[in-house]
C-alpha cells in the first residue's frame with residue numbers, strides 16, 4: 494500500500510475550522526516553523542495562519558533545547574492574536590496539549606496522556622512536544638506562536654541516540670502508517686474548538702479535561718525550575734496552568750520547569 498505524504502491541499506480538504514488554518518503556509522523544509530511564523534506575525538499575517546513543514550533543520554524545543562525534526566514527523570506553528578493581557582494566556586500551552594492529545598487518540602485509539610506542562614506521551618514515551626512563545630504590545634499580547642511537533646511516522650532511529658529510549662512515534666506504537674493529512678485536519682479541528690472555548694471563558698472546563706488526561710497529577714514528582722527544584726505530590730493545576738504540589742513544607746505552585754516522575758511505573 495502506498496503511504497500518504499503531507500501536502501497542502503489534502504491536509505485542508507473539507508476542513509471545517511472557523512479560524513485555525515484559514516491560511517496555510519506550507520514548506521518542504523524550513524529551519525523552524527516557529528521562526529517563519531514569528532516573522533509573518535510581525536507583519537500583518539492573519540490570526541489562525543498555520544505554517545507547516547515536512548522537516549525542520551533548526552527545530553527548537555522548550556528551555557532552549559533543539560527539537561529533532563526528521564521527515565515523517567509533523568511540524569507546525571499557528572499564529573494567534575488573543576485580545577488578552579499576557580498574564581491571561583498562560584493556560585494556552587495546556588489547551589494546545591489537550592488538542593494534540595485528542596487528535597492523537599482519534600488517530601491511534603491509544604491513550605495519549607499529558608505530562609505537565611505539555612508533553613504528550615503514549616505508554617510513557619514522548620510522541621509530541623509543544624512550544625508556545627508570545628510577544629507583547631504594552632500590557633496585551635500582540636501575537637502568540639504555538640509550535641507543535643509530533644512524531645507521526647518518524648523512524649526512531651532517525652532521532653538522536655539519547656532520545657531513542659524516551660521518544661516514540663505514532664507509527665511505531667500502533668504498527669500502522671498514520672495519514673498525515675487526516676491527522677492534520679483533526680489537529681486543526683481540536684485546536685480551533687479549544688481555542689474558541691478558551692477565548693469564550695471556558696478555561697476551567699478545559700483545565701479539568703487536561704487533568705483527566707494527565708499522567709502527572711496524583712504522582713510524586715520532582716520539578717527542576719530556574720531556581721532549583723521542588724519535590725512533592727502533584728495534586729492539580731491552577732487556573733493559570735501552574736502545577737500545584739503538596740510538599741513536605743506545604744503547598745507550592747510551579748509556573749514552569751522540567752517535571753520528572755518519582756513514582757515507578
Ligand code: BTN
Nearest residue numbers: 525552553554555622623640642
Ligand atoms: C518541546 O518538546 O520541547 C517542544 C517542541 C516543539 C517543537 C515544535 S516543531 C514546530 C515548531 N517549530 C519549532 O522549531 N518548534 C516547534
